[in-house]
């Protein structure tokens with residue numbers, strides 16, 4: 001299920017502690033003073049931005065792993081799911097405050113990603129099709145393991161009190177939680193871009209991406225770069241998971257829904273960080289505005305259609321470097 | 327002895343390309359590796375860097391056995407590689423390409439070493455230029471600067487004058503001579519230009535079909551020998 005769908009989940013038990021806040025990205029309330037014409041469109045645009053930020057976090061890790069290592073990680077959705085369960089477990093069993101659950105989810109899921117890379121993925125780098133199958137298999141195993149551990153009933157992550165209010169921004173009334181998600185998205189994207197474009201580690205990654213043999217000839221351990229990049233991508237998925245977990249419900253199968261959107265963002269964006277940012281913004285806005293004009297299902301249909309047409313003319317995505325295009 | 331190869335056989339897939347190679351190299355020497363196209367000169371340098379699929383035999387560097395060390399560790403023993411075709415990272419700037427070399431340093435220097443800039447004024451003035459936009463000769467300078475940034479004991483140069491304008495060939499020859507005599511950097515150089523080899527080298531290896539067929543001080547590289555192993 002895509003995020004906006006999940007948020008309207010009907011089967012949610014009434015005793016959910018924070019039911020009214022779980023609307024997350026759907027809760028744009030507009031000030032009364034506003035003219036009736038602009039309000040619905042502003043509403044749709046802002047909803048689009050929040051959809052975009054969620055897709056972006058989910059897509060960022062995927063884009064890093066694909067862009068730097070060339071691995072299409074079919075288990076990425078399950079990394080998101082593990083992030084959500086990590087936060088849920090730490091909050092419910094150990095009483096960890098939600099704000100600490102987010103970095104904890106990063107560390108836990110990054111570590112799981114690291115184990116997966118060391119134990120399996122690294123043996124398959126020369127066989128892309130096998131990575132696809134292997135990571136898909138891993139995704140099934142992870143879903144099943146979580147189901148066996150936590151059961152298949154939905155779990156909830158409590159929203160901290162400080163996020164349970166609204167603020168007036170211009171003429172639009174926004175929930176603090178949504179602003180927090182949006183801000184954290186910006187921080188994560190900026191931090192990732194900084195890491196890749198401004199640090200020695202980032203330079204190692206970019207060197208390995210361009211020419212692995214040359215990178216190795218100048219002392220760069222490509223194996224280590226792959227390992228850390230994979231762990232980083234997984235960790236980002238973990239963060240996405242804890243945020244999604246607080247906006248929607250936590251289920252063993254939740255990853256599958258989000259990862260479809262994340263793949264779309266990566267494909268449309270061409271696998272770069274900047275491409276993912278723009279692509280998630282565009283697809284999020286498209287989806288939201290189309291949904292305003294028509295309805296949710298038809299909007300998604302139109303979005304997919306647009307993407308298919310786009311890929312017909314730009315097979316390498318919107319932002320692929322010129323020579324990669326054909 | 328700085329570098330020593332002993333009974334080295336090197337493979338691509340299951341095919342041995344280099345066969346039973348052995349030689350010693352001393353500090354400050356300039357060794358020229360000669361031979362026609364396809365005899366295995368590039369493969370020899372790649373074998374020293376650990377870039378072939380597999381090798382047997384021994385490679386010693388400064389007393390350590392590096393035969394099984396992965397490429398990124400070999401770089402840190404003091405091997406500066408200037409590959410055939412230069413292999414500049416086209417998306418990196420000139421500065422980033424030079425900085426790439428610093429990952430092989432043991433002193434942790436993370437800046438462009440002054441030597442790279444003083445040897446190549448053009449690079450010094452165009453540090454932010456994208457490397458893919460440089461001319462062939464400029465890219466060769468950059469490849470040398472990048473290898474120098476590793477603070478190497480040995481430079482491995484694979485046909486450094488290939489495809490470069492004659493006036494720049496001379497310039498690069500002079501730079502290499504300075505590095506060898508003034509800075510005491512040991513060189514292994516593959517060449518098609520006999521003239522450059524004679525000017526720079528003090529020892530030579532002649533290769534044929536993956537084997538060494540003649541060797542000695544450069545003075546012993548007679549025209550007859552060149553005729554036999556290098557004309558087509």
Ligand SMILES: Nc1ncnc2c1ncn2[C@@H]1O[C@H](COP(=O)(O)OP(=O)(O)O)[C@@H](O)[C@H]1O
Pocket residue numbers: 338343361362363364365366367368369370
């Ligand atoms: N990557 C490779 N895989 C398989 N064979 C190769 C590879 N590179 C070179 N060879 C073969 O090894 C032999 C030596 O090539 P090379 O070392 O490039 O010669 P040279 O540099 O002297 O011109 C050639 O016959 C070439 O076809």
Ligand SMILES: [Mg+2]
Pocket residue numbers: 364367368369410484
């Ligand atoms: Mg060659």
